[in-house]
Amino acid sequence: MIERDQVLHVARLGRLKLSEEEVERMALELSSVLDHIEKIGELQLDGVEPTSHVLPLENVLRDDVPRASLPRDRALAEAPEPAGGGFGVPSPGGEG
């Protein structure tokens, strides 16, 4: 029930390049999982509050006191392509 077009659309949203074989497999696998998931559609849930968090917490705030930043070398140490004191990336064209 999940179509090839939807697979491709979702893959684009998630920035995943899928091979032809993966697109087909993904459509089947996602459909089977979604079939199971859709059982929750049968439940009567009107008026039930959604839970995004189980914690009884509110207003957890941090004092506005600066802490040491990383030395630039360390910040860039893991970068696959450091460049000009920053993180190199291809220039965005139509992307965005």
Place this chain on the structure above:
Amino acid sequence: MPEPVADRPYEPVIGLEIHVQLATRTKMFCGCALSFGEEPNTRTCPVCLGHPGVLPTVNAQAVHFALMIGLALGCEIAPRSLFHRKNYFYPDLPKGYQISQYDVPLARNGALGDVRIHRVHLEEDAAKLVHAGASGRIHGAAGSVVDFNRGGTPLVEIVTEPDLRSAAEASEWLRLLRATLRRMGVSDVNMEEGSLRCDANVSIRPAGEATLGTKAELKNMNSFRFLQRGIDAEIARQEQVVRGGGTVTQETLHFDPVTGDISSLRSKEEAHDYRYFPEPDLVPLAPTEAMLSRADDALPELPAARAERLERDLELAPETARLLAFRGELGDFFEAAVAAANGGGDGAVAGPRALASWVTVELVPRLGDTEPTESPVTPEALAKLAGMVSAKAVSQSAAKQVLDVMAIDGGDPEALIVERGLGMAAADELGAIVDGAIEQNAAAVEQIRSGNEKAIGAIVGAVMRETKGRADGGEVQRMIRQRLTVDG
């Protein structure tokens, strides 16, 4: 070219979306100090670089400032609001999502002046994407460089209702908002530096219609001038489209202030689907009574209210009142001068209107770029100088010479007047000068006697030249008339 308003069958409808960088010490969700032009990537940590496993923590001061803004704009503060994740990929967004607020913003339904506020919410700023070129070619595929110093700076987003009807109105209202935020001390509100950024939603509709047309979003105009020109250009563009039988499409536009061109920023092909959902790493914000009253107590008198008070209580002209209210530090200077004048005690004192003129007309141009708080002329000194003018202890023009000196070196006006001999000429000295002037301007005397009153100006001018301005023009006229009548 925009046509004359009278010929226009269309009415522009404008709403603004303003992003304000908050003047906290640290970022929204981590302890990195905010950056002010430091070397790239020297104000980062695992949190604002979006390393695996890190968690955000909410800056209490940012919440405080946002509450102040909500209250200042007369908004309802949400009893409980959540942070959401707004998902999209871009190199300046380290986590692949921006932490923002969505269905329940911190504050909503307010107004500033005649413009209603739709919502006020908290979020984090993106990093800076620097296009390479100036710094030399970068090897490999990289054509741009990301600097994360700005990434995570606390932002408040303010969205208005579409209550504005012209570019000039939009610009004028944004000035009021800017003055208000500046007065509150919650932001540097510098458009050129990006601490105040404005997008405009522009649409047009047949004048008198109630329904809204399709809007286009004009992005990031970084000065009042560009805002106004951009909106004007967009209104003109939409009119042209509609007049040509076309329809306006909903899109995001960029205004180029150099060429005046408007171009589409994003391809419409990929519709945005931000997949908002509640940020599970943070807990709800539920402002307590204590938080609210602390924010309320921190609010100063705001510009709109101040302008009203200056106009009403001190009888200033509306324009002057507005100027002093919108430039908060100048208003403070003025009010300090008024207080000093009123506390001065003996002798004639300058009234608020005279002082306002001394501040706005005389002092401001002399200060140039110097902020009123840094002025070498103290409010007390200015009040004293103006008082001496009112008491006719110094002439207006001599006082201005004194102010020239004070604006550079400061000092006490009375001492400067004595030191430089700029006090009013004494009666006998002035009498002798008047006598001499009458003698040397026989032609003018003749004209006066034959009924041409205006000719007296030549004699007054001669006296003022001779005294180097140390005389009161009215007094000089009186003395001339008296002498000519006596002689006649």
Place this chain on the structure above:
Amino acid sequence: MAARASDEALSLTAAAAVERIAAGELSGAELFDLYRERAGNEDLGAFLWLSEAAADVPADAPLGGVPLAVKDVFCVEGVPSTAGSRILHGYRPPYTATAVERLAAAGAPMLGKTNMDEFAMGSSNENSAYGPVANPWDRERVPGGSSGGSAAAVAAGLAPWAIGTDTGGSVRQPASLCGIVGLKPTYGAVSRYGMIAFASSLDQCGPLTRDVTDAALLFRHMVGCDPCDSTSLDYPAEVPLPTAERLDGVRFGAPPELTGEGIEPGVLEVFNRVRTTIEELGGEVEDIALPHTAHGLAAYYVLAPAEASANLSRYDGVRYGMRAGDGDLLSLYEETRAEGFGDEVKRRIMLGTYALSSGYYEAYYGRAQRVRTKIAEDFRAAFERVDLVLTPTSPSVAFRLGERTSDPLSMYLSDYCAVPMSLAGIPAISIPGGLSDGLPVGIQLAGPAFSEPRILDAAHALERAVGFTGEPWRA
């Protein structure tokens, strides 16, 4: 140290080793070296990286220097931390996870990093980019997952104890399949800072140990509010070591939803034996309905992938980790992620992205959140009648390597009994209940939020009575 002495030291539970060290009969450094050598020669695939030497342990540290195996999902400064993913190959974090830091400060230095399902997504450890882990009970079988490396290491005596993470059973299920103890704490009890996130509203760090006392001892030093984690809380009181030997007056509830259909007969047999044991110890077991838990797995497979889809967006080839692509920005993203993520991770990203996408949010995410509310209410109601909920930990014993890889749903069902507690944010422990066909069966005890001391006490009494002697490595 003579061979016998070293064997003896390796056979000690962590708590016993701590006592020996405190008494001066053993040193933490010696113990570290013994385990380091043993772990260095392992062939289960349990470890991905080993410490060269023990970090300095404070002289008066309460855990005495007993080394700790750490799931590779924890960031440790300067130490490869991959979360079992190719996309983080070679990544060395600039900071250390709070849990690891706290345990090191308490005297449990890191022995090494253990293998895991990629980004903790899986129930067999077969989703690791760095190879599978064998179950020490039967090397043809999986150790469970996602904390498979930690569970196998403890079960095989390669480490005295370990930490893992549990999002929907990832500590309890491998503990069950490997015949050890695994505790998933109350959500918020242990800081998540530095734990590479899978599903933030569910992830919790927990101990994997040889016995219940060790679990309590390790847990005691993990808990507490962390200023770096807004969702962490102070534990209400110091966690006591369990002492109970009887279960008099303790009421257990067995939910039919999680103890009937879909549970292997061999597992049910062990479960029913344990039920009897509880009654012999003076406890009462009654059936108690948790009607919405039957939908737990469905809700979980919306919420967890949705959160994961956002949590995994940061792996984009810009700031760390691997990078691919042929020059433009879109291909940098798409190819880095295509090459860097394994199948299961891609599947979850797809599922989560789909569930959050425009037009589907309410039908999936919104509904799943409401099911979550109902499940939490079910538990609240249950805990008004009983002290603890009793279920098998997993519907099956360890399955064969490769057996379920081609059917995601059958793999997901492995966490059927564990997921409801995760959704409710409540603590649950898995302890060995016996063997079925020579393979361990775990029993799960769950209680209300912050009831770990009660759970640990009951588990302690049960553990003694069951008398499980699962030490496959000594056989």
